[in-house]
Amino acid sequence: xxxxxxxxxxxxxxxxxxxxxxxxxxxxxxxxxxxxxxxxxxxxxxxxxxxxxxxxxxxxxxxxxxxxxxxxxxxxxxxxxxxxxxxxxxxxxxxxxxxxxxxxx
Amino acid sequence: xxxxxxxxxxxxxxxxxxxxxxxxxxxxxxxxxxxxxxxxxxxxxxxxxxxxxxxxxxxxxxxxxxxxxxxxxxxxxxxxxxxxxxxxxxxxxxxxxxxxxxxxxxxxxxxxxxx
Numbered sequence: 033x034x035x036x037x038x039x040x041x042x043x044x045x046x047x048x049x050x051x052x053x054x055x056x057x058x059x060x061x062x063x064x065x066x067x068x069x070x071x072x073x074x075x076x077x078x079x080x081x082x083x084x085x086x087x088x089x090x091x092x093x094x095x096x097x098x099x100x101x102x103x104x105x106x107x108x109x110x111x112x113x114x115x116x117x118x119x120x121x122x123x124x125x126x127x128x129x130x131x132x133x134x135x136x137x
Numbered sequence: 138x139x140x141x142x143x144x145x146x147x148x149x150x151x152x153x154x155x156x157x158x159x160x161x162x163x164x165x166x167x168x169x170x171x172x173x174x175x176x177x178x179x180x181x182x183x184x185x186x187x188x189x190x191x192x193x194x195x196x197x198x199x200x201x202x203x204x205x206x207x208x209x210x211x212x213x214x215x216x217x218x219x220x221x222x223x224x225x226x227x228x229x230x231x232x233x234x235x236x237x238x239x240x241x242x243x244x245x246x247x248x249x250x251x252x
Contacts, residue, residue: 064237066238068182075231075242075244075245076239078239078240081238081240087240121182121184121237123237123238126195126197127184127185128184128236129184130182130183
């Protein structure tokens, strides 16, 4: 199984800051990574698919990059609604493993 | 507007069975890959099963042989039959559209397995 290692597991930031979260796959997965945002008590919401494609309706301050084994999610100009937990997910093969999650506070 | 609404969760004893339902509107279950993902209390996300458009099904090792994914095309509903429940199956269960990179999710259904 492919392992997805996220870092950091928590990050403190302030409004207007730029935050970068990384995800490393245990083997090459081309561009098959998605990024989600999850708020307490809510289902995850897809932000990015195919490593860098912004889902329709997601603010442009969110961006994704990477290919192969190393991927990043960047949030530029933090807004109050961005404080949440973020997960990466490999979309290359079963069992579509998620990263451990990064809590942004 | 796409809506996925799970139901059927609750408290169950180890070794018991439970069936979750996911009623869909705004999308056709049989025309989409549909998945189940779970989240144990305070933990991360775990993909557990998918049903393909052609009806093929796949499972995570943690539930293989115990859980069965299925769908009712006439009622546009996805199911997860959970047998031989274990304490470690305690989680919020989400249905979602897609294999991975899931764009639509239900609100979740809490399953608690405890004696």
